[in-house]
Amino acid sequence: MSQSYNRGLIEDFSRWREFEAGMWAWIFHKFTGWVLIGYLFTHIAVLSTGIPAAGASEAAIMAGEDVYTQTIVSLESLLLVRLLEVGLLAVAVFHMLNGTRLLLVDLGVGLESQNKSFYASLILTGAITVASVPTFIAGAF
Amino acid sequence: MAERYSSFESGGRMWLFQRVTAAFLLVVLAFHFFLLHFVHHADEVSFLASSARMEQISYYSLMILFLVTATFHGVNGVYNALVNQGLTGTKRTVIKWTLVAASAVLVVQGVRTANAWAGIGLY
Secondary structure, eight states: OOOOOOOOOTTSGGGGGGOOHHHHHHHHHHHHHHHHHHHHHHHHHHHTTHHHHTTSOHHHHHTTOSHHHHHHHHHHTOHHHHHHHHHHHHHHHHHHHHHHHHHHHHTTSSSTTHHHHHHHHHHHHHHHHHHHHHHHHTTOO | OTTSOOOOOTTOHHHHHHHHHHHHHHHHHHHHHIIIIIISOGGGOOHHHHHHHHTSHHHHHHHHHHHHHHHHHHHHHHHHHHHHTTOOHHHHHHHHHHHHHHHHHHHHHHHHHHHHHHTOSOO
């Protein structure tokens, strides 16, 4: 069961100077979680073009002229979409790494070094994201 | 045990589900990204290729389980975040059931899409 905690107003922007690693981890985990669930709904909506596409003729499907293939191909041809995908990867990787950190803490591992594991999550997220950029934007130009 | 920190509270089934789905999603989301961005590439997507994958029962079942666990983990996470911010009373009940309805729509739409690719008549 979830509980309410009084953390004061995080909307009070000047408070960010008081935050420690754990508070940033909490804020980033929450932010990336909101982005991911928002994306899941969008993702299924876009993929749903597969439903009308299934009714297309075999010739149209073979030629890639069905509505699903056309929708994805036109979205993927936009550089903005490719950049947003890189952003999505960064958000997902951070949520996964920080989530692993939270699972381990719940299992009794690494509470004393929770600030270090947060910094490690950030650095690894950055490294994985940068290394993935060439693959993610390939063919966009 | 008293000195060990954990966010566990006894009787919290949703707490446990959130963590079990997290562990599952860690593996499957990594697989999903790897398969669809590194093995195959985003600009090579086609109905034909998506169909070929979804026609395999192992891939189809994994994706359905992925959809259900991701929906639960995400929507339960949103609910927890709102309760954590102080959501109570009637508002809490209304939001809870709105989220349940949104989840149902998402899962139904996802299954319909998977069925359309897999060539299962029910879509």
